[in-house]
Amino acid sequence: MSTTDDTTTDAPSPDAEPGKKGKKHLPVWQETILLLGIALVLAIVIKALFVQAFYIPSESMEPGLIKNDRILVEKPSYWFDGPERGDIVVFKDPGGWLNGEEAAGPTSPVAKMLSKVGLYPTGGHLVKRVIGVKGDVIKCCDDQGRISVNGQPLNEKDYARLDNAECYGPMVDDCGEDWKVGPIPDGEIFVMGDNRNNSADSSFHMCKPTDKDCTANPYVDVDDVVGKVFVLLWPSDRFKFIHRPDTFADIPDAD
Template identity: 90%
Template sequence: MTAQTAGSTATPDGGPVKKGKKHLPVWQETILLLGIALVLAVVIKALFVQAFYIPSESMEPGLVENDRILVEKPSYWFDGPERGDIVVFKDPGGWLDGEEAAGPRGPVAKVLSKVGLYPTGGHLVKRVIGVEGDVIKCCDDQGRLTVNGRPLDEKDYAQLSGATCYGPMVTDCGGDWEIGPIPKGEIFVMGDNRRHSADSSEHMCKPTDKDCTANPYVDVDDVVGKVFVLLWPSDRFKFLHRPDTFADVPDAD
């Protein structure tokens, strides 16, 4: 048996000594972890969950201006929005004013918004009242909207702000209106604050309009996802659910 010489890399039985795995410096590990976190944030934003904020008073009383909300996207991977869902969608064109459409300001906020870590601007938040094929009327003798002939009980979440019906933006409750059947791939949306919401009812043709070409619908492809959490302020944190009244609406003929 031969003795090992100084500085030898062999084990006592003559085999090579295994070297330990070299660790990255702390600063390099930090950069790597930040990069992985950013990639995951981008993937999560693109496919699963995204943060937004409420840009106006149109969804009061449930959602207040500047509330932070979370939107989930998997629900609409295979099926479109359902009646009663609160959805976030891209501005169909001219629904938002300049300030509401601006989104986050400042370089840090803008970067964070790109990866889903800061609420994004240029979007609206409304409740789905009707989907493809539905006929919506205003109003019955109690001032309620009807969808496919079934009245909606909206007193638990909608705010009238002095109006006498749940569809005041078209005629200010001074007359009845009807819209539908809703075209394929479109939805009809309204804010819960019925007298202060630039929604589908604000952008539809009024009964007295002649040669009107307004389009009050939102393309399903422009819907980002369904609001499922009121995230901030923390004292009002809650999960959001579809009101029971929409379960009674029959399918369109």
């Protein structure tokens, strides 16, 4: 009596190469390290070339940007052309513009490490609005307290903050004192904080009209500009895209 065995075995494919084994996968821990490495490289590249996160270090850009807000800065806009009037820019300290707290940046070791590779908002920079660029002449102020650029008054009531001040262009200690700067040198910009009574900006660092033999430099080198603020990222209930105010479109070119 014969019996039939229902058990079958898979025979090697006639097309299979002798001795060839299936593809071997990396262990989970190795795959994890590889993926983390790729993510780290991508973060560094993105930070260096495209987008970087920062936080607002002071009250100088209120009311639009508040201290400790998280913002995103894009860099491609300035690859070929410099900053434009009305842009909010992040730039390196020209020298002595930041106080100790603002210059410190992230304080914890982990935050410091993550900020280096673009995985945590960076500190130690300034955030201001560009008021003038190459060749511009800026004056403060007309009979309505407005700054003018190349003879064109700016309407800044929609974004600038005045605390019991009479003009939009005060130097911190001398609100209302008339002043003039320019023509702005090539490769430089003149910047101001939107909180005009609480911002150590270009108007604060310029020579006052009554100063004699003053050598102060109120300008920011374009090479020190990291990029343009385009998103208020956090807190989430105030998320918004940042745009250049319309009033800057009316400014004529410098002579």
